[in-house]
Structures are given as structure tokens and as C-alpha cells.
Amino acid sequence: MAIMYALKSSDNEIFEVEQKVIEQSETIKKMIEDGAATGEIPLQVSSKTLAKVLEWCKQRQHKTVENENDDNKGKRKKERDEDDDIKEWENKFSDELKADKDVLFDLLLASNYLDLPALLSFLCQLVADMVAGKMPEEIRRMFNIENDFTPEEEKAITAEHGWAFQP
């Protein structure tokens, strides 16, 4: 029988999760090892974000279990199919996050707080890909950022790094 843990979100929702899944989080793993995790584990993460975190962790867990069960025969083809599946899953996961940037940034904070390096790295790359190649105006629009430069200040920056702004 798998050991289950109850995680409590900041808005008091309870998530029942297998130990193996949640131990990917170094923060929670440490809490369990320290014996601090009796009963519900309270987390400073909203239920909406925590659901996303767990979605990621389950997918990762699924992947590692399957790889352990593989024998070498036919592994390469299987691996390639799996890679495609994971790619597809990741694309869907990314698209949802791109559509809801509040969740995306909450998830970034949560992955940092829960110490999930793989998720953190994935999300950093996702944001970087969203920003790469975009002009300042597009980035402001994308993240609802207000331009707090005076026109003179902006001009000074463009003048200093002329090559990066001229097409």
C-alpha cells in the first residue's frame, strides 16, 4: 500500500497524495524526514496552484516508474514514443499556463518554495521562450507592465545600446 499524505492549501483545501509523488519536493521531503509532517501538511500555496504542482509531479512520477520497468528490448522505440507523449503533455501544460499568467507566476513561486528544481527550470524556460525576441512594448502588454520611464530615460537606454534596437 502506498503511503498517503494530506496536503493543505493556503485556502484550506485538502489534497491526498502518495508519498512518492510528493517527495519530489525537497521541502516536503525534509518535513517528512524531520517528522514534522503528522496529519495535514500546511502549505503556503493556493489550491489552484497546488493542483497544478501535483499534476506536474504525478506526470514526472509516472515517467520514472515506467522507465524502471523497461527492459532494453525495444526500448529505443518506446522511449521515442514516450518522449512524444511527454512533449505533447508538456505542450498542453505550457499552453494552459501561457493563457493564465497569474497561475504561471504563482506556480513559479510555488516551485521555488517547494524546491522542485525540474519544474522550476521548466517554468523559467517557458517564460524565457515567451519573452525571447519580443520588443519592450510587446513584453509590457504581455505581462501588464506599466512603463515608468520618462521618454528621455528611454531614449538614453536605446542610445547606449544602439545595435540591439536597430533592425
Added chain:
Amino acid sequence: MENLPHDVALDILSRLPITTLIQIKCVCKSWRALAQHPRLPSMHHARAYTRNPCLILHCDFLIPNELYFVTLGNRTEQHNSELRRINTRINSAVTEYRVVSSCNGVLCISNTLHFDPIFACNPFAGYLMELPKPFKYPDQKVALGFGYHPTTEKYKLVRITYYIKTHHTARVISCSYKSDVQVLTLGDDSWRSLGPVSIPWRVDPGTSEVLLNGALHWLTKCYDRYPFVCLQIISFDLAEENFRQIERPTCGSLDACNYHLVVLRGCLSAVHCLDDDEQIEIWIMKEYNVKESWSKDYVIRTTYLPTSLSKNSLQNSKIRKTMLGRAIKVVCGLKDGEILLEYENRTLVLYNPEREEFQDVLSSGLPKYFRTITHVESLLTVQDILKCKHQVQQ
């Protein structure tokens, strides 16, 4: 972004292409502060080999010479490749130059004539470092290479000089052919001579072809089976400082004179342009210096005509090609397995080996003639790059 912990925000920025990294300084004050964070240049540099290389285009048909760079677009995010001119201070020091090579973000350039003087620079960090002067010989022919060895963590320049020495006696003037190999470790004050070239083949004047596993590789003409001339692959290990011969495949496909070297998938590769102009073959040496590990991994049909090249130019190129032996050149491989091709020094094309598809990198705006150099974008100064530890390039 400003609500994220500093480390997370910097992690994101360290993944950006260099142009975006400069442009985001204009987004708002907090983004500017992040983009100017003192730790960012080294974090960004450490990720250099996780990104696709940027390409430097060197145009030497104009005087002063010009440098451009191309940041390759990201297909999934649908942003296009961009071409920009680099304003370096190179032109204030030298107007006609050659790019010797680029390594870990350090671009090594030298005056066109006799490769002297030589400079190291990072075109994105402005500063130009003049390197110590080598010994010179009368009537010299020079081959030059620049690279890094991951074990010794040193950058070195290797200069192979062939020259004629004349002896005056009372009645006769005789002359003899001499050679000299000189090495400069960057950071040292002077060049060291290793004596004459220790291999029987003559390294052609020019720059080395590729750097791999801390060794420079040249192609040298080999007359062992005269009148058949072929190209021999020669390496110079930057740690051991000796020459080696790299064996070619047994099947004889590279017993030709029209191939060039490139690094693909981390392996030494030879690109053979077949004379009939219809295809190029790429041979890959899976295990370094194991003759049996060479295999023909790609055959690229070259019937694709880039939009910027008219039919006319390709026909004319037939003549040029037989002279140069390489109308199409493989520049590098990209992260997703695509291969970048340079056509006639005039345009760049991406080839997808899985789907056998071609795509123009930039359909317009490219300079008229150029040579493409793969480069690593970095915000660090040359001095700082020289201090960094670098993994073997992937």
C-alpha cells in the same frame, strides 16, 4: 517578474538571447535593474551551450570589413531570425581582417596580411585585446588556429609558418624550405617556438577548420598517391601540443579534394560535396579518432533553391564551385537536430533531416557576400571569459 525571488528572475533572464537581454532594459525600471544585475553576465554565459549558437557574418568585400550577427528564431514561439550589425571597435584598429575563429564567446580576428596583428574580442562587450606579436620570417606562408582545451583550461593560438631561408656563400645563393610552429597561450607575454612542423604534410595557409576535444583540425593536401591528390585531416592537440593524423573512412568516399570539416552532434564530421552538384554527404566520426566509427549519416539533396538566389546565380556558380569545391557549406547543427547550410557565401538555409525540408533563415536583408562563424553570445568581457571554466562543447 519583480515579485519573483531574485534568483528565479535571474534564472529566467539568463536563458534569453543577448538582444532581448539588452532590449528588456527598456521595459520598466525594475526589469532594467534585473537586466543590469552584476551576476547576470556569468549566469548567462554559463548557459551558453544550452542555447543555439548565434551566427556571426563577416563581410570582407567591403572596406572597412563589417560584422553582422544572426540570432536564430525559435520555431515553437514563432519569432523570426534577426539580423543585426555589430558596432565593434575592430575597425579603429584594423580595416581588413580575417576571423580566425570563435571559441566560448571569444572572437579571434587578425589583419588579413600575414595574420598580424591578432586581436581577441567579444563583439558584444566592445573591448578589443591586442595579442603579442609572433616572430616573422621573410616570404612566410601562415596557417593559424585558435582554441581552448577543457583540461588545461587555457586558450591558445597556434601559428604554423613556412618560409624560405637563403644561404649566401661566396659564389652561390642557395635556399631551403623551413617551417616553424609557434604557440601563444592567452595571458602570456610572448609566443613559444616548438620548432619545425613534425608531420610530412604541409598545412595549407589559412585558418583551422574546427576545434573539437581541445584539438584544432586542419585539412592538408596529400600527394602520397600522386597524381591523385586528396585531403588529409590533421589535428593539433592544444594540451599536448603535438600533431596527429586523423584517419579517414576506409570506403574511399573522402579520398577527394572537395570536403570540409564541421562538428555535428559533438563529433568530427566531414561534408563531401559531390561533383554532380546534386547532393552532399555528411560523414560522422562517432568515436573520436576511431577509423571504423566513421559513417555516412546524412545525404542531403541539393536541388533546393533559396529564394534569394536566382537560377542564374546557381548556373554561374558551377564554374565557381569547381574552383572552390564548396558552393554549399555546412555551418553547424542546431539543438533540435536541424542543420544550417550556407549557400555560396550568400544565404543561409536550415535543413531538417527528418522531414528532408529546407527553410531560408532570412529571405532578405543579408549582406551580399559573407562567411559564417558560429559564435556564443556572451556579455562577459574577454578577460572574464578567459577565467571561466568551460565544458566540452556539445
